[in-house]
Amino acid sequence: MRLALFITCVNDLVYPATGEAVVRLLRRLGHAVEFPGAQTCCGQLHANSGYRDEALPLVRHYAEVFAPYDAVVTPSGSCAAMVREWYPRLVPEAADVAARTYELSELLTDVLGVTDTGASYPHRVAYHPTCHGMRVLGLGERPLRLLRAVRGIDLVPLPGAEECCGFGGTFALKNAGVSAAMLADKCRAAESTGADVLAAADNSCLAHIGGGLSRAGSGLRTVHYAEILAAGEGS
Amino acid sequence: MSAREEILARLRGALDGAAEAPAPPRPVVDARAQGDPELMAGRLRDYKAVVHRAGPGELAAVLGGVLAGVGVLAVPPDLPEAWLSAHSGRVLRDPDVAALDTVDAVLTGAAVAVAETGTIVLDAGPAQGRRALTLVPDRHVCVLFTRQIAPGVAQALARLRPTAPLTWISGPSATSDIELSRVEGVHGPRRLDVVIAEY
Amino acid sequence: MTHGTGNLSGADFPRAALPLLADDRLRRNLRHATGTIRAKRAAVVGEVDDWEELREAGRAIKAHTMRHLPELLERFEEAAAAAGATVHWARDATEACAIIGDLIAATGESEVVKVKSMATQEIGLNEALEARGITAVETDLAELIVQLAGDTPSHILVPAIHKNRGEIRDLFRAAMPGAQDVSDEPADLAAAARRHLREKFLSAKVAVSGANFAVAETGTLVVVESEGNGRMCLTLPETLISLVGVEKIVPSFADLEVFLRLLPRSSTGERMNPYTSMWTGVADGPSAVHIVLLDNGRSAVLADEVGRQALHCIRCSACLNVCPVYERTGGHAYGSVYPGPIGAILSPQLTGVAANRSLPFASTLCGACYEVCPVKIDIPRVLVHLRQEAPKSPVERAAMRAMSWVMRDPRRYARALRAAALPLRRRRTLRRAPWPLSAWTAARDLPLPAAKSFRERWKEGV
Helix, strand or coil: EEEEEEECCHHHHHHHHHHHHHHHHHHHHCCCCCCCCHHHHHHHHHHHHHCHHHHHHHHHHHHHHHHHEEEEEEHHHHHHHHHHHEEEEECCHHHHHHHHHEEHHHHHHHCCCCCCCCEEEEEEEEEEEHHHHHHCCCCCHHHHHHHHHHHEEECCCCCCCCCCCCCCCCHHHHCCCHHHHHHHHHHHHHHHCCCEEEEECCCHHHHHHHHHHHCCCCCCCEEHHHHHHHCCCCC | CCHHHHHHHHHHCCCCCCCCCCCCCCCCCCCCCCHHHHHHHHHHHCCEEEEEEEECCHHHHHHHHHCCCCCEEEECCCCCCCCHHCCCCCCEECCCCCHCCCCEEEECCCCCEEECCCCEEEEECCCCCCCCCCCCEEEEEEECCCCCCEEHHHHHHHHCCCCCCCCEECCCCCECCCCCCECCCCCCCEEEEEEEECC | CCCCCCCCCCCCCCHHHHHCCCCCCHHHHHHHHHHHHHHHHHHHCCCCCCCCHHHHHHHHHHHHHHHHHHHHHHHHHHHHHHHHCCCEEECCHHHCCCCEEEHHHHHHCCEECCCCCCHHHHCCCCHHHHHHCCEEEECHHHHHHHHHHHCCCCCCCCCCCCCCCHHHHHHHHCCCCCCCCCCHHHHHHHHHHHHHHHHHHHHEEEECCCCCEEECCCCCCEEEEEHHHHHHHCCCCCCCEEEEEEEEECCCCHHHHHHHHHHHHHHHHCCCCCEEEEEECCCCCCEEEEEEEEECHHHHHHHCCCCCHHHCCCCCCHHHHCHHHHHCCCCCCCCCCCCHHHHHHHHCCCCCCCHCHHHHHCCCCCCCHHCCCCCCCCCCHHHHHHHHCCCCCCCHHHHHHHHHHCCCHHHHHHHHHHHHHHCCCCCCCCCCCCCCCHHHHCCCEECCCCCCCCHHHHCCCC
């Protein structure tokens, strides 16, 4: 199986450590992963903000770059949702590659049959299921099942976990007041868990929540769950 | 162009070239299917309705007990005399609205009921009278025969005549308008008694 | 394409939201009420085994209805007229107000009782009647609260959701005759409303209602309610006028099964609402029965292949109750009688997006609304679709174009990443950024680009 990594623009620019964790994790599990250097951005920002014409070249580019691969894995619930849910509507020829694009926990669980990544992470962790992963992709328990198998982890429930953090892409800028109110509630809920780490499947949501926590002077850190699944033994 | 013609033309124009949207297949409904009286009684109680049971031949006696203390009772014009044989209070047959506002209770039958939701349906048919009768008094006592209980909404609809004036009643009048918490008793009857009679 | 008029648009959403966000009591009231109803809904939906099949049936019946709306409306008109009703048609809000005003004027009455109806709110009926010297008395408890307070509704089902019991008690004491000593117990407040409205119900000669459903096959109208005020209005007066949006049609009487099961559970979180009335033309109640069929922009919504699903809405308000945006702003920020997620897709389509340009953006696209919608309206999809049509600022458009131009070419993209990388910065976050990112840093720190992008690290060997 030829497996490609779609890193996403936000991770490429701001969170390269997440991409490195995905690569390390897959190699540790015995899977080779390629990084097609021609990849850019999935076009979600444009498509969700009402710029379909500007998104289309990015959709076509993605379809072209990833066409040769049997599976594409990405450490982002919302980018995977963009590809799987919206690509077939925007560019019908992209439907094939869209169907072969997986969020990390889907690839691990459904394609590779992994139940234990062999990680160890001795921290108290709360997990925030981000909206597009939860509702569009239907990730369900997949990320949590993988996290529960991590050695030493103390996984604590997050109150109001299913409520949106208020990021929403350009929503955070266009509706800054409402976004900030939602953020404050999410930060309060995260702090109430007593966790050291708040994990999620989307670094964009985590940038928003982490930015709120750091502004409030909180000691709670945000970490992409791929970095937890890759942590410890063998890394 | 009349408003009617113009609106219909706009709607037709809006659908120009629209793909067909087939009607979903209609499940076959067995109108004679019987609902469970126990479920019906439980659902009624959940809505704070008061449920009474009458075995074969016990209806008049049970109603006598339920209506004890009712000074003035309104009934539809065709209420069976036998239902009132154990009741000694004053009875008004089909009173006007002003008089209805002064009675202590109204006694009627029902057309159909839905066990799944604890709903009774009145269709202005036998022993039910016109709609105002069961609305204005503060207490409604309703006789429901077990054979009238349908299991679900679909079977109840199949038993009803669509063009009859229909009132679906699920418990006493209520509101959720204050803080979205349900409170029983607003404009309709604040007390609902249902006598489930074997038949 | 002719758009609708009436109470469908207001101020820019983000600006209207600001004072509401600062109102702590409003936030507490909304959180409490929506939290209560969410739990009730989840419990009663959970006990229906075939809920997903039921939602799909609701969606399919509505899609079929919309596809055949002209024929079904004609069938409805014919059946209702045969049963003794008089059917009128209104192109827009102004025409509907005029028709209803004329019908009332012809009776010689100067006061009418009203059943809660979104359509009459939409067309601004009460204000139009007032201008003709006719008083419309709202009889639904929450509508009465809003009317007594001189306020506007903020929720589809519970127009006074923004007020708590203490505020309602104070209002009743001040504005309701004979309620000076009422307590803040909901049962006591409901009893005060019962006393206040009883005489109105028994003496009213004219009533105005909406309808939840209009059955094409039989000409039957359906009103779903809780308090009995609907039954009072539909049964006791001599004249009944019902304003019905053209999208309220269902093809057959048997179709009601699906909606009578979906609506109460989604709406008030009950297995069934206390009262549902169904009447066909003239029956054992009012002797003059009028039905006004309203377009007011609905035909324009129908013309949009993606957006027309907004017409499937059965006004349950489940989407409002789960919406994290609605929970924080309440309904008034939406500026339309239709607030919340459904309002964000319905109002801009009824008025044309240009007249409601901020509403399609009043959502994070979290999808909680779609998940609970009893007729499966894909609200996030329609929001994104409407964003496409919304007017944009030239600066934003230029920035989006530039970004797309860079991102569609791997070399340009790689150069841009290299240019953005900040290898020498020690701090990894920014506390204050220039516009437009200043909106971000107002509430949160901004993460800065890494020293090296992932692609550079990959080249160096991960």
